[in-house]
Amino acid sequence: MTGSQANQRDSLFMELRQVSFALDELRLFLDTHPTDASALALFGEYQARRNEILAEYSPVFGPVESYDVNTDGGWGWINAPMPWETEAN
């Protein structure tokens, strides 16, 4: 992987983590405020962005979810380092 590819991977992965966390937080808020219009709109925005990031990230840098593994390239699920390794963070 070239330096610029690694940078792209790191910045996409960081954004994936941030957007997903916003969704984690909104999910809990919406459980107890299910009709809050601004939270519902925000959830939709972050959800769309997360789907875009995953569509860009997974084919190039490996699946984040095992349901998304593309087996044309072999079993890519186990290629990237496990999340508890420093190099995955």
Place this chain on the structure above:
Amino acid sequence: MWEYEKRLQFPVKIKNPDARAAKVIISQYGGPDGELGASLRYLSQRFSMPYQQVSGLLTDIGTEELAHLEMIGAILYQLTKGLDIPEIKDSGFDTYFVDHTLGVYPQAASGTPYTAAFMQSKGDPITDLMEDMAAEQKARTTYDNILKLVDDPDVIAPIKFLRQREIVHFQRFGEALGIVRDNLDSKNYYFINPSFPDGC
């Protein structure tokens, strides 16, 4: 069911091993107010929780606690990776090492193994949510204590994140308790178990 997502909820990237820090942080893995107990508590209580907003919240917070268990495991793994025998002996980590080497095992800092006696699933929505609010505060206090005992910014950042989550969960459980109260029979002045009211 659950699907595994191959990432931590918040990054853990520790440059310097520190067995002494691992010795205290392990309490949030398998100690009395740790993340394993939190996830099992909420994921067990949800079955008998009668209101869907609240059983949904227990499912979602219980799920997030599993991600926190994974973060604590990652912190322990990185803090102990590459330790040599003199470091293990000097830090007092030898009493853990003899039983588990560098494996991650759910126990309290005192050495007590994880036990389900740390938690309750009472089958009473008010009782359970009161326990959950207390549990979040106890976990927050534990993180406050950990922050008094560690000085590495690489460790402090994820611990502060986890501490903040306890505060948010406490808030959400407080709202859930309000939802349960709103659903009580107006004659149930003393908040007796609305899930099993007969004979009270």
